[in-house]
Amino acid sequence: MMDEIILTVAVLGGINAVLSVILVIAERFFANYGECTITINQDKTLKVTGGSSLLSALNSQKIFLPSACGGRGTCAYCKCKITEGAGTVLPTESALLSQQELQDRVRLACQVKVKSDLSIQISEALFQIKEFEAEVVLLKDLTYDIKLLRLHLLRPEEIHFTPGQYIQLQNKPYPKVREIVSRAYSIASPNDETKNIDLMIRLVPEGICTTWVHHHLQEGERVIFTGPMGNFYLREGTGEIIMVAGGSGMAPMVSLLSELARIKSQRKITYFFGAVSKKDLFYVEEMNRFEKEIPHFTFVPALSQPDPDDVWDGERGLITTPLDAYLKKMDTPKAQGYLCGSPGMLNACIKTMNNNGITSDRIFYDPFA
Amino acid sequence: MQTHFGPGRISKDGFLGEDSRHIHDIIQEDQRILSSLGWTSERIADRLQFFIDEGKKGLEGKVSVGKCIVCVRWDRGMVPCPFNEPGLHPKIVATVFSPAQKREIRYSQLSVHLIRRHSFFGGKGSVFRLEPKTVLEITDIRFESNERKSG
Numbered sequence: 115m116m117d118e119i120i121l122t123v124a125v126l127g128g129i130n131a132v133l134s135v136i137l138v139i140a141e142r143f144f145a146n147y148g149e150c151t152i153t154i155n156q157d158k159t160l161k162v163t164g165g166s167s168l169l170s171a172l173n174s175q176k177i178f179l180p181s182a183c184g185g186r187g188t189c190a191y192c193k194c195k196i197t198e199g200a201g202t203v204l205p206t207e208s209a210l211l212s213q214q215e216l217q218d219r220v221r222l223a224c225q226v227k228v229k230s231d232l233s234i235q236i237s238e239a240l241f242q243i244k245e246f247e248a249e250v251v252l253l254k255d256l257t258y259d260i261k262l263l264r265l266h267l268l269r270p271e272e273i274h275f276t277p278g279q280y281i282q283l284q285n286k287p288y289p290k291v292r293e294i295v296s297r298a299y300s301i302a303s304p305n306d307e308t309k310n311i312d313l314m315i316r317l318v319p320e321g322i323c324t325t326w327v328h329h330h331l332q333e334g335e336r337v338i339f340t341g342p343m344g345n346f347y348l349r350e351g352t353g354e355i356i357m358v359a360g361g362s363g364m365a366p367m368v369s370l371l372s373e374l375a376r377i378k379s380q381r382k383i384t385y386f387f388g389a390v391s392k393k394d395l396f397y398v399e400e401m402n403r404f405e406k407e408i409p410h411f412t413f414v415p416a417l418s419q420p421d422p423d424d425v426w427d428g429e430r431g432l433i434t435t436p437l438d439a440y441l442k443k444m445d446t447p448k449a450q451g452y453l454c455g456s457p458g459m460l461n462a463c464i465k466t467m468n469n470n471g472i473t474s475d476r477i478f479y480d481p482f483a
Numbered sequence: 484m485q486t487h488f489g490p491g492r493i494s495k496d497g498f499l500g501e502d503s504r505h506i507h508d509i510i511q512e513d514q515r516i517l518s519s520l521g522w523t524s525e526r527i528a529d530r531l532q533f534f535i536d537e538g539k540k541g542l543e544g545k546v547s548v549g550k551c552i553v554c555v556r557w558d559r560g561m562v563p564c565p566f567n568e569p570g571l572h573p574k575i576v577a578t579v580f581s582p583a584q585k586r587e588i589r590y591s592q593l594s595v596h597l598i599r600r601h602s603f604f605g606g607k608g609s610v611f612r613l614e615p616k617t618v619l620e621i622t623d624i625r626f627e628s629n630e631r632k633s634g
Contacts, residue, residue: 188563188571209569291491297560318558319576320494320591320610360542390544418544432542457573458539458557 153198153233162228168196169223178243178340179236180282181296185224191298192223198233200226243340244270246281248311250335253327256314256396260362261328262302263313265337272308273342275301277369278452280480281311281341285326297323300454300480301342302365304372314365346454346480348373353448356472357385358437358463363455364397366480370452375407382410384440388433388459389417392424414440433459434466441470451477487565488606498565498597500608513604517615527615528599530622531590535577551622552580562593566601581621588613588621 147164152171154160162171169185169192172178180191190210200221203211207222226232252264267273282296303312318324331337348355348370355374359367367385374383389395394417401413416429416436429436441449451467453460460479467477485506490497502509517524537548538555546553554577561571575592594611597603605612 183561183563186563188561205569210571291495293491316558318560318574319556320496321558321574322491322495325495388542418542432544434542456543456557457559458555459542462542 147229150228151231152228153231155235155238156233164228164230166228167224168194168221168226168228168232168234171228172223176245177236177240178245179223179240180243180298180343181224183224183295187222187225190222193220194223195219195235196221196226196232197235199230200232201229242274243343244273245338245340246270246273248337248339250331250333250337251310253331253333257394259317259328260396261315261317263315263327263331264303264310265313265339266310267308268336273311274308275305275342276347277301277305277373278346278348278366278480279342279344280346280366281313281339282343283313283323283327283337283339285323286330286335286337288326288330291322291326293322295322296340297321298343298480300344300346300362300366300369302368304369304376306372306376312365312368314362316362344480346452346478348452349450349478351448351450352381353446353450354382354384354444355450355452356437356441356467357383357452358388358433358455358459359385359453360388360433360455360459361394363453363459366454367452368397368400371401371404371408371411374411375404378409380409383408384412384414386433386437386440387413387415388455389415390419391417391421392426393421432462434462437463438466438470441467441472446471449476453477453479487567493562493565494610496610498603498609498611499606500610500612502606502608504606506603509604509606510602513615514602517602520615520619522615522619524598524602527618528595531577531595531598531613531618534579534622535575535592535595538577538579539575548579550581550583552582554578554580562591564593564596564600566597566603568600572596579622584621586617586621588618 149161150164152160152162160175167185169179169181179194181189183189187206196219203216204225207225210222211220246267247269248265248267251266254262256262280298280300282298284294284296299313299315301311302314315324315327317328346366357367395415405411405413414429414436416431416433417426418432420426449472451472453463464477468474487493488498488506534548534553535555538546538553540546543556556576558574560574562574563571572593578587578589580587590611590613594613604615
C-alpha cells in the first residue's frame with residue numbers, strides 16, 4: 115500500500131516537472147516575439163524586445179506614461195492611442211475605456227503586450243517626463259496624518275514644472291510589503307525652486323506608499339520619482355479665481371499661489387480650505403503671508419466640526435456652506451474654480467459651483483481620483 | 484489568486500490577517516453563521532452601503548445615522564478586487580460607532596463589494612474583517628425602506 119502511494123507521488127511529481135520544463139521551453143520559443151518597433155506620433159521609432167507591456171517597453175526607453183497602479187490596469191492613467199498592432203481590447207481594459215475612447219482606439223498601455231510592431235500616439239508633453247533620483251532632506255508632520263516631504267534632486271539636478279502638476283513617487287519594499295508601487299502627489303513648492311520639491315502626503319488607511327512615507331522613510335534616504343505630470347494649472351482669464359481644497363489638497367494650491375505671488379497677479383483670489391477641526395488645519399501662517407504678498411487674495415478656512423476646546427471664530431460648517439454663501443453674492447460669469455481634495459469634497463464643490471453659475475468648463479482639478 | 488489577498492499586493496496588510504484557512508473555508512464558515520442569523524450577504528452589503536452613502540454627506544466629519552455615528556473617509560485612488568473581478572473600487576473607509584454599545588465597525592468600499600459579490604468578510608485578524616453578527620448588532624436601525632442595491 116505504502117509503495118503504491120510513494121509511486122503515485124513520484125509519478126505525479128515527475129509529470130509536474132516535465133510539464134514545467136515544457137512550459138519554460140514553450141515560453142522561450144513560442145512567446146519569443148523578437149525585436150519590435152514602436153512608432154510614436156509617426157515620427158520617433160523605438161526598438162524594443164517584444165513580450166513586455168507597452169508601458170514597460172516605453173519605460174525601458176525612458177518614456178514615462180503616467181501610471182499609479184504599477185501596471186495592474188486599475189488607475190487608467192496610461193491611456194494612449196494605438197493605431198496599429200494592438201490586437202483586441204482586453205476585458206481588463208474595457209471597464210476603464212469610454213465608448214468614444216474605444217472608437218478612437220485608445221488603450222491602456224499597461225495591458226497591451228508588445229507582440230508585433232506598434233504605432234502609437236501620445237502627447238508631446240509626455241516626453242518631458244523624466245525619472246529622478248532625490249534625497250529626502252525634510253520629513254515633518256504638518257498634522258497628525260499629513261507629512262511634508264522635501265526632496266533634493268540628485269539626478270537630474272533640476273526639475274521644470276508648471277505649478278499644479280504632480281509627480282509619481284515610488285516606495286521601497288518594507289516589512290510585509292515587497293511590492294514597489296508608485297503614487298501621484300502634487301508638488302507643493304514654487305516652480306522657480308528647481309532643485310527641491312515639496313510634497314504633502316496624507317496617510318491613507320492600508321495605503322502601501324503612504325504607510326511607507328509615514329512609518330518607514332527617513333531623512334537622508336534616496337528615492338525615485340517620475341514627473342512632472344498633469345493638466346491642473348492656472349488658466350488665462352480676468353475673472354475671480356475660486357480655490358477650494360481640503361487635507362493634502364493644499365499642496366497644489368501652495369504652488370499655484372506662489373506663482374500668483376511671483377507674477378504679482380491682480381486677479382481677485384479667494385481660497386476656501388475645509389477641515390473638520392483645528393487639528394486638521396495647517397499652513398495658516400503661509401496663507402497669511404500670501405495675503406500680504408498677493409494684492410487681492412483672501413484665505414477662508416472653515417471647520418465643519420470644531421473640537422470642544424477649539425478656539426475658533428472663523429467660518430463653520432461643511433466647506434460648501436461658506437462657498438455657496440460667497441458665490442451667491444458674487445458675479446460668476448468669468449470666475450474660474452480650482453479644486454483639490456477628496457473625491458467627495460470635489461463632487462460637492464463642483465455641484466455648488468455649477469448651481470451658482472460656474473460651469474464645468476471653468477472648473478479645474480486633477481482627475482487622479 | 485490567494486496571493487492577491489496577501490500583504491502588500493492590493494493593500495498594506497492584505498485581506499487574510501492571521502487566518503491560515505483557505506479563502507473558500509473562510510467564506511463557507513461565514514455563510515454558515517449568516518444563515519443561522521437569517522441574513523444574506525447581499526442584505527448585509529446593502530446595510531453597509533447605506534452607512535457609507537449617509538456618511539459621505541459629512542465630508543469626513545461625523546454624521547448621525549439612526550442610533551449610530553458614522554464617519555466616512557474618501558481618499559483619491561481606486562483599488563481592484565482581489566478575486567480578479569474587473570472593476571475598481573474607490574478608497575473609501577467607513578467607521579460606524581454605536582454610542583449605546585460603545586463598539587464600532589470599520590470597513591472599506593471594497594469590503595462591501597467583497598461581501599456582496601463573494602460573501603467574503605475578510606480573514607480573522609485582518610484590518611477590515613467584519614464579524615457578521617457584530618455588523619448586525621451595531622448597525623441595527625430601521626432603514627430597510629432606504630436600502631440601496633449599489634456597491
